[in-house]
Amino acid sequence: MAALILPAGLLVLLLLVAPMAMLFRISLNEYSPTQLMLEALQPGNYLRALADPYxxxxxxxxxxxxxxxxxxxxxxxxPAAWWLARMDSKRKSLAVILTVFPLLVGNVVRSAGWMALLGRDGAINAALRGLGVVSEPLQLLYTEGAVIVGIVAVVAPYMILTLSAVIEGIPRNLEEAAANLGAGPLVAFRRVVLPLAVPGVVAGSVLVFILCMNAYATPVLLGGPQFKMMAPAVYDQFVRGTNWPFGAALAFLLLVVTLALTVLGSAVVGRRYRR
Amino acid sequence: MGTLQLAGLSRRYGANTVVDGVSLDVAEGELVALLGPSGCGKTTTLRMVAGFVEPSAGTVRIAGRDVTRAPPHGRDTGMVFQSYALFPHMTVAGNVAFGLEMRGIGRAEREARVLEALRLVRLDGLGERLPRQLSGGQQQRVALARALVVNPAVFLLDEPLSNLDAKLRAEVRVEIRNLQQRLGLTTLFVTHDQEEALTMADRLVVMERGRVRQVGTAEELYERPADLFVANFIGRVNALAGEVAGPGEFRVADGTALPCPRDAAPGMRATLCLRPEKLRFQPWASAGVPAVLARTVYLGGQTEYHFTLAGAPVMALRETPPAGDRLRGLQPGDRVTLDWLGEDARLLPEVAR
Amino acid sequence: MAVRGARMLFGASVAGAYALVLAPVLAVVVISVFSQEIVSFPPEGFTLRWYANAWDKREFARGFVTSMQVALVATAIGVPLGTAAAYALTRARLPGKAALNTLLLGPLAVPGVVAGTALYLFYVRAEFWVDDDIKGTTLGLVAAHVLLTIPWTVRLVSAALAGLDRSAEEAAANLGARPLTVFRRVTLPMLRPGVVAAGLFSFIQSFENLELTLLLVGPGRITLPVAMLNYLEFRVDPTLAAVATVQIVLVGALMLITDRFVSLARVV
Incomplete structure (x- = not known):
């Protein structure tokens, strides 16, 4: 039966582990403007990336x-996940489709939607001016706020689905028992539902955090040329520049920081709510 | 149909022995119940017969053939699962036909036998339903039909009634027993409910912590329990520790003399066991054992009378006396006299508690 | 009073979350019928001509076909392999199970840009060995996207397997079914919702993927998200919105059809 793991396992080894090992190896090489790369074993690229204020x-x-x-x-x-988890099954199908649907649409399309909403002549500025709240259009697009709103909208469905799967596994009568013992809805939520939902909170946060660290389209489209996050920066090294060793080092730094923060975060939350 | 023989069957998980040397012969057409508290190894024993658990030692023979190392699909047992384990994606008829299909039986015969099996469990006309469209009782009957239709050599039932409500349970009990007798099925039945075992089984196997404590008919187990565990597990019992003082005389710690069988060897330390319905009492002092009434529990047709005898609790069960009878006036604290036939009591070798 | 306030706050936050998630999708559909070419609110009028215009833009039509092909093939490869692996991971007694599980879910934990960069360099090196193109070919894209479909399948099918009532499989064995027959006739059908969910999510992940794909596309082999991104870096206009709307409608139809066969509410 163990043989059943082989094909998938080998594919992941070949297409993820081997390339990552190669990426790491390349990150230790030296850049040469004439020959692209010189074989070397030195941490210079990492040191340069860490020291560079940019x-x-x-x-x-x-x-x-x-x-x-x-x-x-x-x-x-x-709240959305709880609403979804506790919904009766007839309407639930529709609600789940409504949650999954934006994921299918892809984040490029959704970024385009935000551009239409947040632009100088976009829907929000038009509405604000129409209501007389502002006279000049606000600069909404190409700000950090736009990027955050855009990314949240992109990844929120993953969080909602992960959380709701866990909340569904919490028997409804636990909430009823809490209510019967005199807990109001908020107390029942805080003392019963939330602690039991911790595995979902951790899983959802980890998934969402990785997706955020990794965001490409949203910062490029909603942040504008001045706004830089790591994913576009790494990409630029390979497309606009030819300094592969430095690009590889940047990519590895992004990976290490992402994983370190994920592990740290899970450990802290896990300790707090250990059962 | 065939016989079932277990010899020295054991199952260990690491240092933990779950089933310890179980030996048992089930005759053709006999229904044997494995009875015991949860964790006594009865389900593991059944699963070793079905082939889901591999024995650490011992053998399983079905119809004379050693199947100890045979895979589940090569054993020809028909099992009814506690959860019924119906295939949720197949219709009732599809579920019942599955075993026939696995045996390579042609479509025409299959359909005929499925119809017959469904009729047998009174589910005619429900063949095209899905399991989830049936009530619990109906699902249970589908599980029965599915196991029966293949004419298994041995019929295995794993707590088949535990998911039914009390009223339905009593009905299905009779139904299963009738089917089993009519079809002459060699059956091994696992239950933790002594009433279920007593009413259904030809013989009972009482298990505790992986070992067989006693095998026998309901009557044998009730009237002649081999040990205190069996006496306590089958029915209710008054147990009093003490020593045989002379022919027909048993003394408890404070010296009170109690009737016991005449053939008991004097000097033996033992526990005297007496069924509550064998205990007689009179609300006035006379020849007998003095005791004090602690409380009465009215059960309708019957009433329990709880006494304190030489510091130990004992209980008598008798028909509720008619209104106006003197016994109805008994109050806690009243002095009474207890009495029983020495031959009704049973002396068990070990000492209670 | 407090309870009522809390309830209203709860309702508002649920509505807010869904508004945030759905607003951009809605906005794209709305601007696709605006008559002016430079998107601005309020609209000057409405038209459907951008849809005809979008059809003429071959980069979008080709991107759509490429994305479809890659997503379908990657799903067709990743779901069976992932299902087999999930089955073995849940059922077999294996040493190093946790490590294998981590390996198979690994692609979920590695940021797409990092994996994409690594694959890009790996392909460059491999092209050197095999003396043929890998970057910018369908094969190269499919291989990369299988990496997306495996972890999602392992994850969803493992969850489905964990929730499976084992006694149904035992019942089948008891009725005479051999292990392979048990798997084919009982386990697999009972896993169907999990496998369908795995297929749907694998398809989504592949179809909409941008980060892993960016460096691996080539001339003539550009996926739809990359094509739209390249176009969007210049401007958002109704033509792009029309393309996006067609995609939105297709995706919606696909989901509704899937839901008819397997209730999505139960599998996701």
Whole structure:
């Protein structure tokens, strides 16, 4: 039976592990303007990326955007997930489709939608001017706020679905028992539902955080040329520049920071709510 | 149909022995119940017969053939699962036909036998339903039909009634027993419910912590339990520790003399066991054992009388006396005299508690 | 009073979350029928001519076909392999099960841009060995996208397997079915919702993927999301919105059809 794992396992080894190992190896090479790459074993690319104020700023922006987005997703996703989990099965089909549907549409399309909503002549500015709230259009697009809103909208369905799967596994009568013992809905939620939903909170946050750290289309389209996050920065190294060793080092830094924050976050939440 | 023989069947998980040397012969057409508290190894024993659990030692023979190492699909047992385990994606008829299909039986015969099996369990006309469209009782009957239709050598039932409500359980009990007798099915039945076992089985196997404590008919187990565990597990029992003082005389710690069988060897330390319905009492002092009434429990047709005898609790069960009878006036704290036939009591070797 | 306030706050936050998620989708559909070419609110009028215009833009039509092909093939490969692996992971007694599980779910944890970069360099090196193109070919894209479909399948099918009532499989064995027959006739049909969900999610992941794909596309082999991104870097106009709307309608239809066979509410 173990043989059943082989094909999938080998594919992942070949297409993920081997390339990652190669990427790591290349990140230790030296760049040469004439020969592209010189074989070497040196940490210079990492040191340069870590010391460069530009990349420090890019990494800082990426982390702060990803953390804000994850936190916002959790806050807005939890009520929606609870609503979805506790819905009767007839309407639920529609609600689930409504949640999954935006995922299928893809984040490029959704970014286009935000551009139409947030632009100088977009729907929001038009509405604000129509109501006389502002006279001049607000600069909504090409801001960090636009990027955060865009990313949250992209990843929120993942959070809602992950959380609702876990909440569904919490027997409804636990809430009823809490109510019977005198807990109001908010207390029942905080003392019963939330602690039991911790595995979902961790799983959802990890998934969402990785997607945020990795966001490409949204920062490029909604952040504008001045706004840089790590994913576009890594990509630029390979498309606009030819410094592969440095690009590889940047990619690895992004991976390490993402995984480190994920592990750290899960550990902290896990300890807090250990059962 | 065939016989079922278990010899020295054991199952260990690491240092934990779940089934310990179970030996048992089930005759053709006999219904044997494995009875015991949860965790006693009865279900593991059944699963070893079906082939889902591999024995650590011992053999399983079905119709004389050693199947100890045979896979489940090569054993020719028909099992009814506690959860029924109906295939949710197949119709009732599809479920019942599955085993026939696996045996390579042609479509025409299959359909005829499915119809017959469904009629047997009174589910005619429901063949095209899906399991989830049936009530619990109906699902249970589909599970029965599915196991029966293949004419298995041995019929296995794993707590088949535990998911039914009390009223339905009593009905299905009779139904299964009738079917089993009519078809002459060699059956092994697992239950934790002694009433179920007593009413259905030809013989009962009482198990505790992986071992067989006693095998026998309902009557044998009730009247002549081999040990205190069996006495306690089958029906209710008054147990009093003490020593045989002389022919027909048993003394408890404080010296009170109690009637016991005449053939008991004097000097033996033992526990005297007496069924509640064998205990007689009179609300006035006379020749007998003095005791104090602790409380009465009215059960309708019958009433329980709980006494304190030399510091130990004992209970008598008798028909509720008619209104106006003197016994109706008994109050807790009243002195009474207890009495029973020495031959009704049973001395078990070990000491209670 | 407090309870009522909480309930209203709850309702508002649910509505808010869904508004945020659905607003951009809705916006795209709306601007696809605006008559002016530069998107601005309020609209000057409505028209359907952008749909005809979109049809003439071959980069979108070709991108759609490429994306479809890649997503279908990657799903067709990844779902069976992932299902087999999930079955073995859940059922077999294996040493190093946790490590294998981590390996198979690994592609979910590695940021797409990092995996895409690694694959790009790997392809460059492999092209050198096999002396043929891999970047910018359907094969190269499919191989990369299988990496997306495997972890989602392993994840969803493992969850479905964990929730499966094993006694139905035992019943089948008891009735004389051999292990392979048990799998084919009982396990697999009972897993169907999980497998369908895995297929749907694998398809989604592949069809809409941008990060992993960006470096691996080539002339004539551009997926729809990459084509739209390239176009969008210049401007958002009704033509692009029309393309997106067609995609939205197709996707919606696909979901409704899937839902008829397997209730999505139960599998996702």
């Amino acid at each position: 990349y420090q700023a890019v990494m800082g922006t990426t982390m702060s955007v990803a953390l804000s987005c994850t936190a916002i997703c959790l806050v807005i996703g939890f």
